[in-house]
Amino acid sequence: MSIDIQMPALSPTMEEGTLTKWLVKEGDAVKSGDMLAEIETDKATMEVEAIDEGVVGKILVAEGSQNVAVGTVILQLLEDGEGVDDLSAPSETPAPEATPEATHEPATVSSTPEPAQSTASVQSVPVEMDVPAGTAMVETSVRDALRDAMAEEMRRDDRVFIMGEEVAEYQGAYKVTRELLQEFGAKRVIDTPITEHGFAGIGVGAAMGGLRPIVEFMTWNFAMQAIDHIINSAAKTLYMSGGQMRCPIVFRGPNGAASRVGAQHSHDYSSWYANVPGLKVVAPYDAADAKGLLKSAIRDPNPIVFLEHEMMYGEIMDVPDMDDYLVPIGKALVRRVGSDVTITAHSRMVGRALEAADILAGEGISAEVIDLRTIRPLDSDTIIKSVKKTNRIVCAEEGWGQSGIGAEIAARVMEQAFDYLDAPPARVFQKDVPLPYAGNLEALSLPNAQDVVVAAKGVCYVK
Amino acid sequence: MATPGKTSKKELLHLYREMLLIRRFEEKAGQLYGMGLIAGFCHLYIGQEAVVTGVNAAIKDGDQMITSYRDHGHMLALGMTARGVMAELTGRSGGYSRGKGGSMHMFSVEKNFYGGHGIVAAQVPIGAGLGLANKYLDNGKISTVFFGDGAANQGQVYEALNMAQLWKLPTLFIIENNQYAMGTSIARSTAQKDLYKRGLSFGVEGVQVDGMDVLAVRDATKKAAAHARAGKGPMILEMMTYRYRGHSMSDPAKYRTREEVSEMREDHDPIDMAKNRLLKEKWADLDALKAIDKDIKAIVADAVEFAKTSPEPAPAELYTDVLLELDA
Ligand SMILES: Cc1ncc(C[n+]2csc(CCOP(=O)(O)OP(=O)(O)O)c2C)c(N)n1
Ligand SMILES: [Mg+2]
Numbered sequence: 001m002s003i004d005i006q007m008p009a010l011s012p013t014m015e016e017g018t019l020t021k022w023l024v025k026e027g028d029a030v031k032s033g034d035m036l037a038e039i040e041t042d043k044a045t046m047e048v049e050a051i052d053e054g055v056v057g058k059i060l061v062a063e064g065s066q067n068v069a070v071g072t073v074i075l076q077l078l079e080d081g082e083g084v085d086d087l088s089a090p091s092e093t094p095a096p097e098a099t100p101e102a103t104h105e106p107a108t109v110s111s112t113p114e115p116a117q118s119t120a121s122v123q124s125v126p127v128e129m130d131v132p133a134g135t136a137m138v139e140t141s142v143r144d145a146l147r148d149a150m151a152e153e154m155r156r157d158d159r160v161f162i163m164g165e166e167v168a169e170y171q172g173a174y175k176v177t178r179e180l181l182q183e184f185g186a187k188r189v190i191d192t193p194i195t196e197h198g199f200a201g202i203g204v205g206a207a208m209g210g211l212r213p214i215v216e217f218m219t220w221n222f223a224m225q226a227i228d229h230i231i232n233s234a235a236k237t238l239y240m241s242g243g244q245m246r247c248p249i250v251f252r253g254p255n256g257a258a259s260r261v262g263a264q265h266s267h268d269y270s271s272w273y274a275n276v277p278g279l280k281v282v283a284p285y286d287a288a289d290a291k292g293l294l295k296s297a298i299r300d301p302n303p304i305v306f307l308e309h310e311m312m313y314g315e316i317m318d319v320p321d322m323d324d325y326l327v328p329i330g331k332a333l334v335r336r337v338g339s340d341v342t343i344t345a346h347s348r349m350v351g352r353a354l355e356a357a358d359i360l361a362g363e364g365i366s367a368e369v370i371d372l373r374t375i376r377p378l379d380s381d382t383i384i385k386s387v388k389k390t391n392r393i394v395c396a397e398e399g400w401g402q403s404g405i406g407a408e409i410a411a412r413v414m415e416q417a418f419d420y421l422d423a424p425p426a427r428v429f430q431k432d433v434p435l436p437y438a439g440n441l442e443a444l445s446l447p448n449a450q451d452v453v454v455a456a457k458g459v460c461y462v463k
Numbered sequence: 464m465a466t467p468g469k470t471s472k473k474e475l476l477h478l479y480r481e482m483l484l485i486r487r488f489e490e491k492a493g494q495l496y497g498m499g500l501i502a503g504f505c506h507l508y509i510g511q512e513a514v515v516t517g518v519n520a521a522i523k524d525g526d527q528m529i530t531s532y533r534d535h536g537h538m539l540a541l542g543m544t545a546r547g548v549m550a551e552l553t554g555r556s557g558g559y560s561r562g563k564g565g566s567m568h569m570f571s572v573e574k575n576f577y578g579g580h581g582i583v584a585a586q587v588p589i590g591a592g593l594g595l596a597n598k599y600l601d602n603g604k605i606s607t608v609f610f611g612d613g614a615a616n617q618g619q620v621y622e623a624l625n626m627a628q629l630w631k632l633p634t635l636f637i638i639e640n641n642q643y644a645m646g647t648s649i650a651r652s653t654a655q656k657d658l659y660k661r662g663l664s665f666g667v668e669g670v671q672v673d674g675m676d677v678l679a680v681r682d683a684t685k686k687a688a689a690h691a692r693a694g695k696g697p698m699i700l701e702m703m704t705y706r707y708r709g710h711s712m713s714d715p716a717k718y719r720t721r722e723e724v725s726e727m728r729e730d731h732d733p734i735d736m737a738k739n740r741l742l743k744e745k746w747a748d749l750d751a752l753k754a755i756d757k758d759i760k761a762i763v764a765d766a767v768e769f770a771k772t773s774p775e776p777a778p779a780e781l782y783t784d785v786l787l788e789l790d791a
Contacts, residue, residue, distance in 0.1 A: 006497075006498075008494070008496075008497025008498070009496075009497050009498065009499050010497070010712065010713045032486075032490060033509075033707065033728060035721075046709075046713070046715055049490075049493070049708075051487075051490035051491070051493070051494060070497075070498075070499070071498070165645070165647070166645055166646055166647065169646065169647075169651070169718065170645065170646035170647070170718065173645070191647060191651060193613070193616035193644075193647070193652040193653060194583050194584070194613045194614065194616055194617060194644055194652070195616050195617055195618065196617075197617075197618050198618055221581075221582070222582065222583070224582070225582070225617070225619075258503075259502065259503065260502035260503035260554070260565065261503040261504055261565075262503060262504075262564060262565040262566075262567055262568055262581065263563075263564075263568065264567070264568065264580070264581035264582055265503075265504070265567075265581055431781060431782075432785075433781055433782060433785050434785070436562070436563040436776075436780075436781060437503065437551075437554050437560075437562060437563060437564055437565030437566075437568070438554035438555070438562035438563060438565075438775055438776050438780075439502065439554055439775070440775045440776070440778070441562065441563065441775075441776055441778070441780060441781050444778055444781050445781060
């Protein structure tokens with residue numbers, strides 16, 4: 001029986017690709033490890049390798065074919081002693097067995113994730129925005145918005161430079177620093193060895209020495225190696241020096257859970273850094289904020305922790321076409337106006353909160369959605385003002401609940417608007433366990449729009 | 464070329480089989496990833512099989528191993544079942560961590576495998592800590608800690624080396640130098656590329672070993688293990704090796720040439736090397752080798768079947784294993 005070789009997926013979400021090139025022809029003998037073909041997706045070109053020995057019987061998909069579905073039989077391999085007559089009818093194309101989390105993006109370090117399905121409820125134009133009327137909008141991925149922010153600031157100020165693992169030649173593990181090396185050269189786009197504690201400290205020293213470093217952590221999980229410098233060296237120095245010594249530095253990278261990468265690679269640090277005086281902590285949701293907040297962060301004279309979200313990198317959203325689009329740090333944004341309940345969220349969770357607001361609207365509940373944007377300093381005023389209007393609040397976040405952002409917000413609401421509350425504040429957060437790998441358990445762990453809906457109905461006393 | 468290592472028909476056939484099992488297992492894992500059955504990160508060991516196989520042949524039952532996320536080969540070498548490893552890759556209840564760990568995080572108390580670590584170099588001091596426990600308990604065991612050329616630049620490696628030498632811990636620091644850390648070649652990450660010399664300032668001896676030659680790995684490890692077991696402290700073994708595949712599944716590996724990879728495959732493949740020796744010594748003919756391959760394919764196919772059919776963990780598993788009860 002011949003062996004069917006199928007179009008492979010490069011990631012759990014890849015559905016089709018282009019067969020760019022055959023590296024073998026019919027009649028060739030191949031052995032395990034030989035390259036058979038090159039395939040291409042929007043992310044990357046990869047080679048398909050033989051894992052069996054045999055002779056190339058029949059090539060079923062021509063070179064250059066586009067949109068070849070994953071699982072399509074592309075080649076039949078004849079085993080020892082078989083002839084063309086032994087070719088069996090290609091097996092039915094099985095739908096790739098989807099993992100339960102197949103709607104998630106792949107979480108592969110080297111890839112450029114495909115845009116996640118964008119839900120209709122993702123509002124990319126905020127309700128309040130300091131953009132002159134008539135400004136054109138450019139569709140930009142969050143990834144490119146971050147890149148543009150860095151490029152613009154590097155053009156503007158030659159003290160700004162970026163360093164981190166794979167930021168230069170590899171163009172960024174998640175391609176956020178794409179083409180920066182080409183434009184700014186190796187002096188300003190610096191590949192480091194895998195030495196987070198060391199290069200975070202070097203970044204702090206460079207900032208004290210008069211530069212404006214951007215330190216990229218491949219993910220914030222790895223910044224735990226460096227947290228001593230972020231807190232003890234960067235955050236506390238201004239204070240300890242009686243105001244003399246500055247440390248203008250941006251630590252940035254993807255934070256929180258990606259997709260199926262397990263407990264050590266899926267940690268949300270929002271509340272960890274939010275706990276530290278001397279830091280500013282920023283966590284944008286959409287592409288415009290990613291750009292405007294990162295530009296502000298780079299110009300800020302203080303140490304900034306800038307928390308991105310890997311699953312948002314591929315989202316394409318509107319960014320105002322302006323020479324210098326800045327979003328102020330420390331100001332929350334009301335993304336949807338409502339009257340019955342306030343929902344707060346930051347980073348990717350904002351999308352889920354907006355989705356929840358849509359669902360709630362269908363059930364007659366009008367939710368106001370506040371995108372925190374900055375977690376420290378927290379914009380209490382915007383939250384309190386909203387709660388005084390809605391009298392109810394749900395605080396949603398992706399991280400764990402204990403001592404979390406929601407806990408902080410709930411406390412402030414009770415301190416500052418207790419008499420206005422018609423229900424105790426509710427929180428939505430990740431289950432109180434390390435993030436499991438199994439698809440079904442991971443899905444159970446992370447908060448989704450439905451969890452927000454349930455909490456909102458709860459504070460509205462609606463069943 | 465060094466003189467070929469001493470071996471026997473029985474031993475070399477065994478080592479060949481072990482390496483082939485890892486190779487075939489990894490090829491299949493790559494395929495399952497392509498079919499969407501494995502998700503997240505999946506780092507294959509293809510090309511590096513001789514390292515763990517040679518080390519395992521030189522240590523004793525009960526000695527410990529600990530490594531990074533590139534861990535499938537280590538587990539198979541230690542005799543953890545292909546079924547259990549594969550089912551963890553697919554996130555099923557039959558996996559070594561009952562689906563909760565994934566490719567990067569598996570453990571076996573029974574087989575003395577201490578993981579499966581996702582944070583680059585974190586396993587290094589932990590491995591030295593296993594050495595401390597061995598010395599403290601005076602149990603005669605040694606610990607072996609595997610890490611990459613990229614990991615070798617992390618500060619905690621040097622903190623661990625210093626303490627290991629100061630306290631004469633029975634630990635082997637085994638650097639799997641496959642020349643790349645993701646897309647960064649060793650020349651771009653360090654000015655001092657002889658990693659076996661990295662312990663000298665602490666007084667830790669090191670040797671460089673052809674990590675594609677399973678017998679060379681075995682011999683070097685035997686010496687180092689004897690050194691550690693005799694109470695003389697740790698050693699560094701720098702295994703010169705190569706990974707054929709990308710760093711993880713979707714690394715297009717544009718940082719090296721196709722020729723570089725095929726040169727390693729054609730001329731330095733650890734499995735081919737063992738195969739040629741078997742044929743040359745007439746310890747096996749092609750038919751015998753084919754039979755081994757068939758055997759191994761059957762083991763892997765069985766593991767795949769198990770990994771596909773083993774159920775997902777029960778939802779209640781989400782909450783188990785966070786903390787132990789006091790009387791546990
Ligand atoms: C502390 C930390 N930083 C970065 C990463 C991301 N990362 C995972 S593997 C890797 C490369 C490691 O290379 P090496 O140590 O040579 O091991 P190899 O992958 O070659 O086996 C990097 C940068 C990580 N997991 N942990
Ligand atoms: Mg390496």
